[in-house]
Amino acid sequence: MKKGINYSLIGMFLLTSLLFVNALQAEEAKITVLNPLGQPPPIALVPMAPRLGTLDGKTIYIVDVGFTDTHQFLVEMQKVLAERYPKANWIVRTKIGTYFEDDPKLWAEIKEKGNGMIMAVGH
Amino acid sequence: MFEDLVKTTAYKKGMPHQRFTFVPHPVWGKPASVHREYIEGKDPITGKPVMQEIIEALTKPLTDEEKKTGFLERTEPRIVGPDTPENLQQLFLKNGWTDGLPIVLPTEKKVAEMLKKTSHRPDKLVGKMRPSPPHEAWEYTVEKVAINAVMAGAKPEYFPVILAIASTGITSLFSSTTSFARMVVVNGPICDQIGMNSGMGAMGPFNHANATIGRAWTLISRNLSGGGTLGETYLGSQGNNLSYNNVCFAENEARNPWKPFHIQKGFKPEQSVVSIFTGWGITHSFGSAKKEFHQQISSLLGSFCPYSSGTSVAGALVLVDPLVAKDLKEVEGFDTKEKLSEWLYKNTLMTVEDYWNSGLVSTFTLPQAQLGVEPFASWLKLPKDALIPRFLSPKEINIIVVGGETNAFWQAGDFRYIGSASVDAWK
Numbered sequence: 001m002k003k004g005i006n007y008s009l010i011g012m013f014l015l016t017s018l019l020f021v022n023a024l025q026a027e028e029a030k031i032t033v034l035n036p037l038g039q040p041p042p043i044a045l046v047p048m049a050p051r052l053g054t055l056d057g058k059t060i061y062i063v064d065v066g067f068t069d070t071h072q073f074l075v076e077m078q079k080v081l082a083e084r085y086p087k088a089n090w091i092v093r094t095k096i097g098t099y100f101e102d103d104p105k106l107w108a109e110i111k112e113k114g115n116g117m118i119m120a121v122g123h
Numbered sequence: 124m125f126e127d128l129v130k131t132t133a134y135k136k137g138m139p140h141q142r143f144t145f146v147p148h149p150v151w152g153k154p155a156s157v158h159r160e161y162i163e164g165k166d167p168i169t170g171k172p173v174m175q176e177i178i179e180a181l182t183k184p185l186t187d188e189e190k191k192t193g194f195l196e197r198t199e200p201r202i203v204g205p206d207t208p209e210n211l212q213q214l215f216l217k218n219g220w221t222d223g224l225p226i227v228l229p230t231e232k233k234v235a236e237m238l239k240k241t242s243h244r245p246d247k248l249v250g251k252m253r254p255s256p257p258h259e260a261w262e263y264t265v266e267k268v269a270i271n272a273v274m275a276g277a278k279p280e281y282f283p284v285i286l287a288i289a290s291t292g293i294t295s296l297f298s299s300t301t302s303f304a305r306m307v308v309v310n311g312p313i314c315d316q317i318g319m320n321s322g323m324g325a326m327g328p329f330n331h332a333n334a335t336i337g338r339a340w341t342l343i344s345r346n347l348s349g350g351g352t353l354g355e356t357y358l359g360s361q362g363n364n365l366s367y368n369n370v371c372f373a374e375n376e377a378r379n380p381w382k383p384f385h386i387q388k389g390f391k392p393e394q395s396v397v398s399i400f401t402g403w404g405i406t407h408s409f410g411s412a413k414k415e416f417h418q419q420i421s422s423l424l425g426s427f428c429p430y431s432s433g434t435s436v437a438g439a440l441v442l443v444d445p446l447v448a449k450d451l452k453e454v455e456g457f458d459t460k461e462k463l464s465e466w467l468y469k470n471t472l473m474t475v476e477d478y479w480n481s482g483l484v485s486t487f488t489l490p491q492a493q494l495g496v497e498p499f500a501s502w503l504k505l506p507k508d509a510l511i512p513r514f515l516s517p518k519e520i521n522i523i524v525v526g527g528e529t530n531a532f533w534q535a536g537d538f539r540y541i542g543s544a545s546v547d548a549w550k
Contacts (some may be wrong), residue, residue: 032204033211034229036220036270038252038263038347043195046137052182060181068486069151076158084174096494098432098487100256116181122150122158123125123300 049116055088058115062092063106065099070122077120124148126168127354135259140189142180144173215274219352222341222367226274237269240282241549245269249289252348254356255298263289263347271346275339280317281332284309285339286549287397289347293541295369296344296351302359303401306370306440306538307340308523310385311395313546314373321373323527326442328368337371363403370405372525378445379524380452381460388543395546400440400521402538403428416443416451417466420535424471424520427537429513430483431491431499438519438539439467444526447533460522468517476507 052058062078064070074092081090091114095103099121110117126145133141145168146161153161166173204211211228215221227233238245245266253260268289272282288307297303309319320330328334345351376383385396408423424439431437441463443451457463478484479502492499502511514520521540526532 029207030205031208031211031228031230032202034231034234034266034270035199035201035203036215036229036267036274036342036346037199038261038267038349040135040197040261040349041259042197043135044137045139045191045193045195047192048138048140048142048185048189051184055178055182066486066490067151068482069153072155073146073150073158073161076155077162080159080162080174081177085178097490100432100434118177118181123148 052116055085057087059089059091059113060116060118061110061114062090063110063117063119064092064094065119065121066095066097067099067121067123070120073122074120077118125354125358128358131355132257140186142176144176144180145169146173220342220346221274222338222345226342227276229270229273233273234266234269237273237277237279237282238266240279241265241286243286243549249286250292252289252292252294252344252350254294254296254344254348254350258298258356259349260292261348263343267347268343271342272335272339274342275335276331277335277339278317278331281336281339283546283549284313284317284336284395284397285343287544287546288336288340288399289343290549291397291399291542291544293399293401294344294348294350295340296357296366297401298350298357298359300358300360301403302361302363304363304365304369304403304538305340306365306400306402306536307337308384308398308400309336309371309373309396309546310376310383310390310398311546312393313395314376319373321375321525322378323529325372325375325525325527326370333371333373334368337368340369340371341366365404375445375524375526378448378528380445380448381458381522381524384521384523385543387460390543390545396543397546398543399541400438400536400538401435401541402438402440402536405442405534405536405538407532407534415455416447416533417455417457417463420533421467421471423535424467425473425513427513428483429473429478429481430487431515432487436515436519436539437513437537438521439514439535440538440540441467441520441522441533441535442525443522443533444528444531445524446526446528446531448522448524450531461517463522464517464520467520468512468514471513472510473513474507475502475505475509475511478502478511 062074064074071094078090078092093106095106129143145166147167162173164173166176208228212225215226243265247265249263249265249268251260251262268286272285277285295305314321317332319332349356351357374384384398386392390396408419411419411422413419413422420441427439429437451457451463488499492503519539
């Protein structure tokens, strides 16, 4: 009888040890690594310009950034807008250089003479 | 087509609520009648009439969200995990932090080993990189480059070369709908020191250093600049298979009968240097009926794009096996690379009509001509059948010697030289 009890105890001890080792191995299998991402700059929020209550009497620039065939597309847009909203003045202008380049003179003109702007890329 | 690009670009420029309208794609190449249909039709994304959206964008009062100011910070935790290696592999893949292939997980121990091969501090700023000019530039440190070098499977002794590439701030995944590729050529003693291949199979998948250094640049370009996100920071319609490894190899200086490339660019023979090129593809000229190598090369270069923008010009890179280089020098009389470049520049011509009809020329070069920039302004006045050089100068045609002399083979690509960086500075 004593021997039978001893074997049960030994068996329970071995089973418990085995479960403990398995659990330990499962925990050890988890690792940490380093994040590979670089640092993007903070984003400065730019509030949108106030909208126009009406288009009547307003001058709206339609700016072509210079991508191939964008100009033809925007000329058609100007025609449609002028047909539907004849009380507004719709002006198509092409920005200088390629579509990557700035055009401070054009922006200054739009600020001075325009009330709004549409800028488009026809790809 | 470009909804994600437009919205994420506006967000990153601080205008998450910028008002947009889309028309069907493409606009390029369509007649005016189709453009009108687009304008009078519906926005393919929202389904609303394009005209209605344009007018509402101009006149509808701003919401409180659209009026907001302030800053949005974007930081990531330094540590990822803990999790099992298998789960971390899946996380890296899912997050777009890989090139689609399994990576070496960047544990702190592995990164520390990589960092031992540079004298620079882990927190030293290496550079800034952006996917293309309109996109924001991200910053990255020595440690961040080391993390990506580990991921690529690079050995620590390769690290100064990888740092040199990263220091250029040039992405290998340039965002253009045309699917650019990059190339990196290594010169100097470092090549033998780390076991790079410049001989047989140098441009193929046969060498650990060539493979992992080139791969590291791809991972750096994805992770350290926010690049490579399809539809947002990568728009290549087909993509470019060269981007897996960026054609990374060492020039065969031992069998080069001319000056190595880095010496041509002003470096000393004992200096180790990486040189970066950009283009679209590489091809051969087996179809040429010309007998001499220099004429074959000119024939192939005659099909390359001749564009010139305000910031870059078309170029060509000729990759010659040492057998070809020897022949060009000893039989065909080009005793320097520069003389060959000069001959190719003078003899690879095209008509003015073909020049101005080239798509990229009309987009990038015509605006310069119209602003009076030479020689383009003068070329506008030439008769259609006048001949002009395809490349702007001999400097745009570069020659690299690579190969193992099993075949008198050469290739050429429309790759122009961007710049070089010192490897020694990063040891």
